[in-house]
Amino acid sequence: MKMFFQKLGRMPIVLTVPAFAVLLVVFGIPIILLFLTSLNAPAFSLANYEMFFGQRANVRVLYQTIEISAVATAICLLIGYPMAYLIVAASKHLRMGLIVLVIIPYLTSGLARTYAWIVILGDRGLINNLLLDLGLISSPLPLIYNRMAVYIGMVHIMLPMMILPLVSVMMGIDRSLMAAGRSMGARPFTAFWRVFFPLSLPGVRSGSLLVFVICLGFYITPAALGGLGDAMLSTFIASQFQTSFNMARVAAAAFILLAVAVVVLSMFGLDLSGTSGRTAQSTRNSWRSRLPSFAVVKRYLGDLLTPLRAKRWTAQLYQAGSDSRWSNIVGTVFVVLVMFYLLFPELLVVIMSFSAGRFLEFPPSGLSLQWYRSFFGDPSWYDAAWVSIQIGVVVAILSTIVGTLAAYGINRTLPRLRSFLTLVILTPITFPVIVVGIAAYLGLLKLGLLGSMTGIVLAHSIGAIGYVVVIVAATLANFDQRLEQAAKSMRAGPWQTFVRVTLPLIRPGIIGGAVFAFLSSFDEIVVTSLVGGLAIRTLPLKMWEDIRHQIDPTIAAVSSLLILMPVLSLIVLYITWWRSSPSAQRLLVDPAT
Structure with missing residues (x-):
């Protein structure tokens, strides 16, 4: 031994x-x-791939899968980036609390969260019942079984996976760099855009790639919340697997989906080294090499505006920030709304599970453990x-x-x-x-x-x-x-x-x-x-x-x-x-x- x-x-x-x-x-x-x-080994032919691309319905489902995944990823990034920035900017104890609140839905069953949105968006769901009770509508609105419902469910499930990598990268960025930019006359947004954002690009890339690749394989949420025109390739593959059981065609469709994921990963790559500084510098250099004429014009305009910037900086050097209060209010409201979006569906299901009626209702007319006994x-x-x-x-x-x-x-x-x-x-x-x-x-x-x-x-x-x-x-x-x-x-x-x-x-x-x-x-x-x-x-x-x-x-x-x-x-x-x-x-x- x-x-x-x-x-x-x-x-x-x-x-x-x-x-x-x-x-x-x-x-x-x-x-x-x-x-x-x-x-078709050992004969080796591309007949299955040709058959897949030869049918317009298959190509449409493939395009639809890429489109839904890309849009869901973009929405997650638009919501997740400012949310991660505000979490990192919070005090230590508040930051830890917010991270825990993001992790809880991340660890919660995706099927349970999808069911929560069925309860909210259904024809007899929370929103339609509320509008009907208020007399604002006479018949239920079509809030479910459409593309918007798919986006709402997918973003709800994937948003924590976008926020957590961004928070991880942003916490490693030295905030003194932003302060140095401000001390040299840069306005808050300029300092953020020129200093902080390039250093956070590894988190943007990692989060976006993870969300996009996982969205490509989504099956349950689009099938539960979407309509017939919102099917994704995973649903198509599972249906073909269970009905026709033509393994060659199923394999071809699966590898086409895998090829999309591999191409995206190989184009952008997951940066696991954490070298944010090099990434930011290479990003800026790539833009300068691709747009040299734009860089020259920008430098020329910058030289013309230098005296005005110096005068403005001198005038504002010893003035207290007047927009800090409003920015704090807007940031707080944004964080509350995102947390409400992440946590309310789950909290709603928990409350409705104690309903005493024959059907789920909110708020419950009475409390009962009947569904747990069931x-x-x-x-x-x-x-x-x-x-x-x-x-x-x-x-x-x-x-x-x-x-x-x-x-x-x-x-x-x-x-x-x-x-x-x-x-x-x-x-x-x-x-x-x-x-x-x-x-x-x-x-x-x-x-x-x-x-x-x-x-x-x-x-x-x-x-x-x-x-x-x-x-x-x-x-x-x-x-x-x-x-x-x-x-x-x-x-x-x-x-x-x-x-x-x-x-x-x-x-x-x-x-x-x-x-x-x-x-x-x-x-x-x-x-x-x-x-x-x-x-x-x-x-x-x-x-x-x-x-x-x-x-x-x-x-x-x-x-x-x-x-x-x-x-x-x-x-x-x-x-x-x-x-x-x-x-x-x-x-x-x-x-x-």
Whole structure:
């Protein structure tokens, strides 16, 4: 055993083997086979692709998918950038509170949030009932089953994913640079545009790419909120997969969708290095090289306006800012509106789930637990919940062990190899989920695990491992390796050093990775619907079937329970971090104990 750990110390990359083995068997090899299937291997032809582009309906759905994804990404950026800026500009305690309020909807089930918008926008939803009661309309407005409803639902789900990367990058920007720009006569907007915004471009790029690629694979929200003319390619692929089961055509459509995502990622790329300064400088240089004549004109006009700027700067140098009060008011109103948009739908479902009437109503005419009793009294509901819990726990255990080993091994490798291995292991997260589901279906079909709990666990784990690796790797990035060296210098072996020194310090990251792995598995529906067969029904699948066929008020109670899960998860993570602080301090004093 001692020799084994000594070899691992010299070759940490071996620790990544279990993670890449699962990824290769369930996703890697099947995605290659899927591509060969789309080419009609071994004959090899482009007939399936020609057939796809030969039908105008297919091309229209593809264009529609790109259009909806691009518009949703643009809306998220327009709302998310000022929101992230205001969060970073807030005081420390307020900033942490706002970030927590953004994380809560991010961790909440996407299906539960989609159901919330059905309750709000439906013909008998909150808005139409309110307008009818006020006598402003005589018949319900068509607020649902259209493109606008799709945008509202998609932006609501993806906005936290735009805000969080922006906040991460903006918090690393030195605010003294803005102050230096102001001290040299730049107006507030000029200082922001010339200094702060270029430095925040890595966050803009990362957030926009993540949102766009994930929107490409959206399936549930457009199907639940959109009409027949708002179908996306994922819906088309899933429908073709379930009806015709022509694997070659399904594979071709899946790879066309994947090609769009790959082209966008290769054109813009995800900057994981955090070199914002270089990015900003290269961005400015690229614009100057493309528009040299514009730069000359701008410089000439700047020289003409220099005396006026100097005079204005001298006059305003010692004047108090008159617009700070109004800007604070506008900023506060904006933050409140965005938080209302993110949190009110979930809060509404929770309140309506206690309704005492025969139907959901707001405000409730009376309080009752009837819909919760309906959930716990119906075997089809709690059996589905128990199946989801079982799968989620097993996925959390498997992905946490495998992902932690992989993160530790990747952290100890060379920087270039580290970046490559991280990108490979995150592939199932960055690819459209429908493509991942079809590849997993093909892989589990070869293994004979379709329609089994084991197959679903493996299919969920390929994405959950990526979440664990990201979170544990972030914890290891702040880990001082000199603590391990100090322990080894006091005759502690590799295993003892890991258990007594490394593991206690990275425990919060491991628990955080396990929580994210469980939540990602518990909420999964697209991959589960493809690989689960008809024998296994998880809670999200049961909810989706009921939403499509009947609006059972019991779904409100289920959604409330799903909304409660991320709140409990954040409490667990906070307690874990709080309890780990004293042990971390003791280890800093005496790392060999």
